[in-house]
Amino acid sequence: MKLYEYMAKEVFARHGIPTPPGRIVTTADEAATACGEIGEVALKVQILSGGRGKAGGIRFAATPDEARHEAEGLLGSEVRGLRVDRLLVEKKLQIDREIYVGIVVDGAARRPLVIASTAGGVNIEEVPEKLIVRQLIDPAWGLMPFRTRQIARRLELQGDLARQFGDILARLYRVFRATDAELVEINPLVLQQDGKVVAADGRLNVDDDALPRHSDLPQVEDGTDIERRARKAGLSYVELDGDIAVMANGAGITMATLDIIQHYGGRPANFLDAGGGAGVEPMAGAIELLLSRRPKALLVNIFGGITRCDDVARALVTVAEKRGGLGLPVVIRLVGTNEKEGLAILREHGFEAYRAMDEAAVKVVQAAAASGGAMGGDSRWQ
Amino acid sequence: MIVDERTRVVVQGATGNQGRFHLIQMQAYGTHVMAGTSPGKGGQEIGGLPVYDTVEQAALHHAVNASVIFVPAAGAKDAAFEAIDAGLGVVVIVTEHVPVHDAMDIMAFARQRGVTIVGPNTFGIISPGKTKLGIMPAVAYAPGPVGIVARSGTLSYEIAAALTGAGLGQSTVVGLGGDRVVGLNFVEVLRKFEEDNETLACVLVGEIGGTAEEEAAEFIKGMTKPVVAYVAGRSAPPGKRMGHAGAIIERGRGTFDGKVKALEAAGVKVATLPWEVVRLLDEVLPSGNGNANGNGRVGSTGGR
Numbered sequence: 001m002k003l004y005e006y007m008a009k010e011v012f013a014r015h016g017i018p019t020p021p022g023r024i025v026t027t028a029d030e031a032a033t034a035c036g037e038i039g040e041v042a043l044k045v046q047i048l049s050g051g052r053g054k055a056g057g058i059r060f061a062a063t064p065d066e067a068r069h070e071a072e073g074l075l076g077s078e079v080r081g082l083r084v085d086r087l088l089v090e091k092k093l094q095i096d097r098e099i100y101v102g103i104v105v106d107g108a109a110r111r112p113l114v115i116a117s118t119a120g121g122v123n124i125e126e127v128p129e130k131l132i133v134r135q136l137i138d139p140a141w142g143l144m145p146f147r148t149r150q151i152a153r154r155l156e157l158q159g160d161l162a163r164q165f166g167d168i169l170a171r172l173y174r175v176f177r178a179t180d181a182e183l184v185e186i187n188p189l190v191l192q193q194d195g196k197v198v199a200a201d202g203r204l205n206v207d208d209d210a211l212p213r214h215s216d217l218p219q220v221e222d223g224t225d226i227e228r229r230a231r232k233a234g235l236s237y238v239e240l241d242g243d244i245a246v247m248a249n250g251a252g253i254t255m256a257t258l259d260i261i262q263h264y265g266g267r268p269a270n271f272l273d274a275g276g277g278a279g280v281e282p283m284a285g286a287i288e289l290l291l292s293r294r295p296k297a298l299l300v301n302i303f304g305g306i307t308r309c310d311d312v313a314r315a316l317v318t319v320a321e322k323r324g325g326l327g328l329p330v331v332i333r334l335v336g337t338n339e340k341e342g343l344a345i346l347r348e349h350g351f352e353a354y355r356a357m358d359e360a361a362v363k364v365v366q367a368a369a370a371s372g373g374a375m376g377g378d379s380r381w382q
Numbered sequence: 383m384i385v386d387e388r389t390r391v392v393v394q395g396a397t398g399n400q401g402r403f404h405l406i407q408m409q410a411y412g413t414h415v416m417a418g419t420s421p422g423k424g425g426q427e428i429g430g431l432p433v434y435d436t437v438e439q440a441a442l443h444h445a446v447n448a449s450v451i452f453v454p455a456a457g458a459k460d461a462a463f464e465a466i467d468a469g470l471g472v473v474v475i476v477t478e479h480v481p482v483h484d485a486m487d488i489m490a491f492a493r494q495r496g497v498t499i500v501g502p503n504t505f506g507i508i509s510p511g512k513t514k515l516g517i518m519p520a521v522a523y524a525p526g527p528v529g530i531v532a533r534s535g536t537l538s539y540e541i542a543a544a545l546t547g548a549g550l551g552q553s554t555v556v557g558l559g560g561d562r563v564v565g566l567n568f569v570e571v572l573r574k575f576e577e578d579n580e581t582l583a584c585v586l587v588g589e590i591g592g593t594a595e596e597e598a599a600e601f602i603k604g605m606t607k608p609v610v611a612y613v614a615g616r617s618a619p620p621g622k623r624m625g626h627a628g629a630i631i632e633r634g635r636g637t638f639d640g641k642v643k644a645l646e647a648a649g650v651k652v653a654t655l656p657w658e659v660v661r662l663l664d665e666v667l668p669s670g671n672g673n674a675n676g677n678g679r680v681g682s683t684g685g686r
Binding site: 105107108110111112125138139140177180182207209210212213236238240248249250251252253254255256258259260261262263268271273275303304305306336337357358 | 400455456479480481482483484485486487489490491494505517518519532533534535536537538539540543560562563564567587589590592593594597612614615616617618619622623624625626627628629633634654655656657
C-alpha cells in the first residue's frame with residue numbers, strides 16, 4: 001500500500017524527522033487560508049505517482065490570492081492520469097542542497113538496503129552510479145549509529161550537516177521497520193539556507209501482507225474499481241487492456257497463460273489468480289467480476305493442486321445458472337485434483353473442457369476473434 | 383539433494399486444515415513424517431502421529447531434522463524461529479502472505495545458525511520416489527535425471543507433469559517461493575544440482591521481477607550441466623504486480639527481455655511456451671550417460 005506524501009510525512013514527523021509546516025486542503029479557500037498562516041507556499045498535488053513536479057503538479061504562491069488561484073487550477077484536474085482531490089500546502093523552502101535518501105527491501109540480499117546520494121531532487125535512476133552510496137543493513141542488529149556516520153562520510157557530508165543527516169537516517173530506518181515498509185524515501189532531503197535539514201518530500205510504501213497489524217496507519221485505496229473489489233474478495237487481480245478474460249490458479253501459471261494467449265495473437269483482459277484453494281463462492285465471484293468488464297471470451301485454465309476442479313466447475317455452473325448462460329464463448333482447461341468430478345459437472349451442463357493448455361489457448365483466441373463483440377445468446381457457447 | 387530418505391519431518395501447524403491434509407499426503411508419499419506440532423494441542427494424534435506443543439519436544443523424541451510450516455502468516459515468523467532454534471537443518475515455509483520484514487528476520491536468524499530455508503510462499507521440495515516436503519501434487523512427478531528449480535508452484539507442476547508425461551523424470555524439484563524475500567535462491571539450488579550425481583540437466587522456471595534470473599545466468603556460465611529455462615511474464619505491463627510480491631517490473635528492472643537475454647548469453651535454451659521445455663531437454667540431455675535407454679528416461683535411472 002502506497003501512502004500519499006502528506007500521510008508519509010505525518011508518519012515521519014511522529015518519528016521525529018523534521019518536515020516543513022503544511023496543511024492538507026481540498027478547496028481553494030482552504031488553500032488561501034493555509035497560505036495566510038504559513039506565508040510563501042508550495043502547492044503540491046497528492047497523487048500516488050512520482051514525477052508530478054515535471055507534470056505541473058507543484059505550484060508556488062506568495063499570497064493567499066495566488067494560492068487560491070493556483071489551487072483552483074489544480075483541484076479537480078488530472079496529473080499523470082490521476083484526478084487531484086487534495087493539495088498539500090507547504091512552506092516554500094530556501095534550498096541550499098538536495099540529498100536523496102531511501103531504504104528498500106533488497107530481495108536478492110534478503111536485507112534492508114540504504115540508498116543515498118548528494119545528487120538529490122531528481123529521479124534517482126538518472127543519477128550516475130558513482131554518486132550513489134549503497135549499504136546493506138543486517139536486520140538482526142539494525143542500523144547502528146556508526147553506520148549512519150559512515151554513510152554520511154561516504155557522501156562527503158561534514159560537520160552539522162553530517163550529524164543532522166545521520167540522525168534523520170536513523171529515524172528513517174525506525175520508520176521503515178515500525179511500519180513494515182517495502183520502501184521509505186526522502187527525495188529531496190533539503191539543507192535549507194538557515195542550515196536546517198528537512199524532508200521536503202516523502203514516500204512510504206507499506207507491505208500489504210503486514211497491513212493486518214497496522215491499524216495505526218491510514219488505509220489508501222489504489223487501482224481501478226474492479227481491482228479494489230477483487231482485493232476485498234481476497235483475489236489477486238490486475239486489469240489489462242485486452243478482450244480475453246482469464247481465470248487461472250497460481251501466479252506463475254496465470255502469467256504464463258497470458259503470455260500464451262498473446263503468443264497466439266490474442267489480447268488478455270486481466271490477470272486473475274484464483275488459486276490457493278479458494279472455494280466455490282469466491283471463484284463464482286471472480287467469474288462475475290471478469291464478466292462485468294464485458295470481455296469477448298473467457299479462458300479458465302486450472303491445474304488443480306489445492307484448487308479442486310469440481311469447485312471450479314461448480315463456480316462456473318453457479319454463475320451460468322444465475323445469469324441464464326454466461327453470454328460469451330467460454331474455453332475451459334481443467335486437470336488435476338478432482339478432475340473427473342469437475343468434468344462430469346461441466347458435461348452435465350453442456351460445457352466441454354480441454355486437457356491441454358495449448359489447445360485451450362488457441363481455441364479462446366479463435367473464439368474472441370470470431371465473436372468480435374457481437375455476442376448475445378449464442379447457445380453453442382452457453 | 384537437500385532432502386532424501388533420511389529426512390525426518392515435523393509438521394508445524396499440524397492441526398489446521400492445510401497442515402492436517404498435507405501431513406497425511408506427505409505420509410502417503412513415503413515422507414518420514416515423525417510428528418506434528420500445534421501450541422496448546424499437545425497430546426492429540428494426526429495420521430497416527432503424536433502432536434506436540436513445541437518443536438523442541440518433537441526434536442527430543444523423534445530426532446527430526448526438517449520442518450514444514452503451515453502456520454498462518456501472523457505466526458509464521460515465530461514458527462520458523464522455533465524450528466531454527468531447535469536445530470533443524472531444513473525449514474520449508476509453505477505459508478503465504480508472510481510480512482516481508484518477518485521474512486528478512488527469519489533469513490537473518492537462519493544465516494546465523496546455518497539453516498536452509500525454503501520459502502515462504504513455496505510449494506516445497508520433492509525428490510521423486512524418495513520424499514516430499516510440501517504441497518505439490520505427487521502425480522506430476524517421477525524419478526529421473528532432471529532437476530527443476532522454480533519460483534512459482536502451479537507453473538512448475540505444469541512443467542514437471544509435461545516432463546513426466548514425456549518419460550523424463552526428476553531428481554529434485556525445488557520451489558523457491560513467490561515472495562520478494564525467500565530463503566534458497568536459484569544460484570544456491572543450481573550449485574547443488576551441479577554437484578548432485580543424480581541430476582544430469584536442469585530446468586529453471588523463472589518470472590519477471592527482481593534480478594534472481596540474471597544472477598542465475600551469471601552462475602550458469604560456470605556450470606558443466608545443461609540448463610534450459612522458461613520465464614513467465616512476457617506480456618506483463620510495467621508497474622503491475624502479477625500476483626507474486628516479486629513479480630513486478632519496477633524502474634525498468636527485472637524485465638522479461640533482460641532475463642531472457644542474460645540466460646541466453648549464458649548458453650541457456652529458453653522455451654517460448656512452457657511445454658517446449660520437454661523438447662529442449664531432449665536436445666541437451668547427454669545421450670550416452672550410461673543409461674540403457676540413452677538419454678536418461680524414466681526406467682533407466684528410476685532403479686538407481
